[in-house]
Amino acid sequence: MSIERTRNFSIIAHIDHGKTTLSDRLLEFTKTISQREQQAQLLDAMDLERERGITIKAHPVCMFYKAKDGLEYKLNLLDTPGHVDFSYEVSRSLAACEGALLLIDASQGVEAQTVANLNLAMQQDLHVIPVINKVDLPSADIDKCKRQLEDILQLPSDEAVPASAKMGIGIEDILEAIVAYMPPPKDPADGYVRASVFDSIFDPYRGVVSYVRVVSGTIVRGQKVRMMSTGLDYEIKDVGIFRPKMTACEKLEPGDVGYLIANVKSTADVKIGDTITESRRPSPEPLPGFKEIHPLVFSGIYPVSTDDFEALKLAVGKLQINDAAFTFMAESSAALGFGFRCGFLGLLHMEIVQERLRREFNMDVISTYPSVIYEVRKTDGTEMLVDNPTFLPSANEIDEIREPMVRVNIMIPNDYIGDMMQLVMDKRGQVNNTETLDDRRVLLHTVIPLNEILVDFNDKLKSITRGYGSMDYEHAGTQAAELVKMDILIAGDPVDAFSCIVHRSKAESRGRQLCQKLKEVIPQQLFVVAIQAAIGGKVIARESISALRKDVTAKCYGGDISRKRKLLEKQKEGKKKMKAIGKVNIPQEAFIEVLKTN
Known part of the structure; x- marks a missing residue:
């Protein structure tokens, strides 16, 4: 089909505004799937996505639509996630498109992530068609949505298409708007073969499957191609499109979105954002790649059994192919053995990766408390990055510690x-300004330390606002803060796995919390065990686990009191000796329980 009749578009929206339902209706209307194959959330192939009702991966699909002008068009759709933690998936999908459908829930209106995703589309210079979804709901307010489109998003409200993905209202209008308003892909007719890799998966039988958007030239089976980032050449074994399952075809032409399978066996050879070109006549320069992704949250992932380290190494390598925003490097811990220091875009991203490791690779893993990267300037003027409290220099060597900040809307x-x-101030943040959106809602522009929003900020936001609040965040540089390393001592010995970097004002409460939790999970010993939280040499919190006591006087029935006293004195000496040489064995559960305290 000619490039003039091809349209590549994405669906972008805030989480739960109906993207996946709309994609289901579009597939039905264009008869891409038969009646027998129909099911809700069709493009959400992962069981995790179905359980949670969220999209985690962008899913490409190719549809053919006969428009009212009598011509048949090829529509390549990429259904994208809505959660802020998966915004990298959205930006990669948008790079393969010329237009986007911006979905707005008629009852909720414009939300924080709607604005963030629209900004991503504007950066890529895409044509945006607004769609007001869920117009069949009794609480739908279409006029309010149109006002918000013009006031907040600066989009013309007369182009907005009213629809209901659930009831199938306005689906044909949406398809006609795509055909009429979205531009076809441009074909730089210089004869070079160029295809951009926007995603990939690992197939145990066929190796790495690359999802590509062909920019120029034609890709056919048997062709020799080159990956421009590594310079390695491969022969293409198979090419095809998504309908929505992988369907082999003769060739991929300019503007097409499809997949190619070359004889790539190693997961390290495929980079997301790479350009594929012909090895016989390579393109002089690669296509503009996607922006480098910077992980915001770090956590250690360790196998429960140390024998599984190699299996975990293989699993994280395969997972990284499918999720380019996930990064990892090997590390070891005195308490947990060998594992990986992993970087994530947020807490939901971290949770999903751990769950995928358990389900898809059958790995039992333990994760450490999430942390961020701190910039440390030492007294000798040198700078270093610290993402693990173990590597923080001693207090007398530190001149300044800077923590990452995020701009939260x-x-x-x-x-x-x-x-x-009040919540923002409790989290050591500041409100820069407030913006009134309409008579019911305001937008707060705040700057908060990333460390403070890691664990429970979103949960507290939802409970304070009865579920009506929404947020999105972006990186906003670093700022100096009064941060200290807090060690946990058990029977006088520091335990690396429990160390953390905290703000001085919160150190005492965090220390008490950790000590109380450890008192509950560490079993009693035959001597008193002191659990202490300390900053440097100063103890700021303490709990004691009382000793197990054997009743040594049980055999003394009657007789002189001095017999009992003699036995008790002997026991006391034994306990003293044991305290000097005894070691406390910390069970694995204690590490897991401490990770749950926030």
Whole structure:
């Protein structure tokens, strides 16, 4: 089919605004799937996506649509995630498109992630068609949505298409708008073969499957191609399109979105954002890649059994092919053995990766408390990056510690503005300014340390605003702060796995919390065990586990009291000796329980 009749587009929206339901209806309307294959959330292939009702991976699919002008068009759709933690998936998908459908829930209106995803589309210079979804709901307010489109998003409201993906209302109007308004792909007719890799998966039988958007030239089976980032040449074994399952075809032409399988066996040879060109006549320069992704949250992942380290290494390598935002490097811990220091885009991303390791690779893993990267300037003027408290220099060597900050945009109903500002201040953040969106909602522009929003900020935001608040964040540089390393001593010995970097003002409460938790999970010994939280040499919190006591006087029935005293004195000496040489064995459960305290 000619490039003039090809349209590549994405669906972008805030989480739960109906992207996946709309993609289901588009597949039905264009008869891409038969009645027998129909099911809800068809493009959400992962069981995790179905269980949680969220999209984690972008899913490409090719549809053919006969428009009202009598011509048949090829529509390549990429359904994208809505959660802020998967914004990298969205930006990669948008790089393979010329247009985007911006979905807005008619009852909820514009949300924080709607604005963030629209900005991603604008950066790629895409044509955006607004769609007001869920117009069949009793609480739908179409006029309000149109006002927000013009006031907040600066999009013309007369182009907005009213629809209901669930009821199938307005689906044909959406398809006609795509054909009429979205531009076809451009073909730089210089004869070079260029294809951009925007995703990939690992197939145990066929090796690495690359998802590509062909920019120029034609890709056919048997062709010799070159990966421009590594310079390695491969022969293409198979090419095809998604309908929505992989369907082999003769060739991929300019503007097509499809897959190719070359004889790539190693997961390290395929880079997301790489350019594929012909090895006989390679392109002089690669296509502009995607922006480098910087992980925001770090956590250690260790196998429960040390024998599984090699299997875990293989599993994280395969997972990284499918999720380019996930990074890892080997590390070891005195308590947990060998494992990996992993970088994630957020806490939900971290949770999903761990769950995928368990389900897809059958790995039992333990993860350490999530942390961020700190910039440390030492007294001798040298700079270093620290993502693990173990590597933090001693206090007398540190001149300054800078922590990463994030710019958080919080959209909330007016009634909760006081409580929300209090939460931001509790998290050591500041509200720069507030913006009134309409008569019911405000947008808070805040700057908060990344470390403070890691664990429970989103949960607290949802509970304060009764579920109506939404947020998105972006990196905002670093800022000097009064941070200290807090060690946990058990029977006088520091345990690396429990160390953490905290703000001085929160050190005492965090120390008490950890000590109380450890008191519950460490079993009693035959001597008193002291659990202490310390900063440098100063103990700031303490709990004691009382000793197990054997009743040595049980055999003394009657007789002189001095017999009992003699036995008790002997026991006391034994306990003293044991305290000097005894070691506390910390069970694995203790490490896991401590990770749950926030």
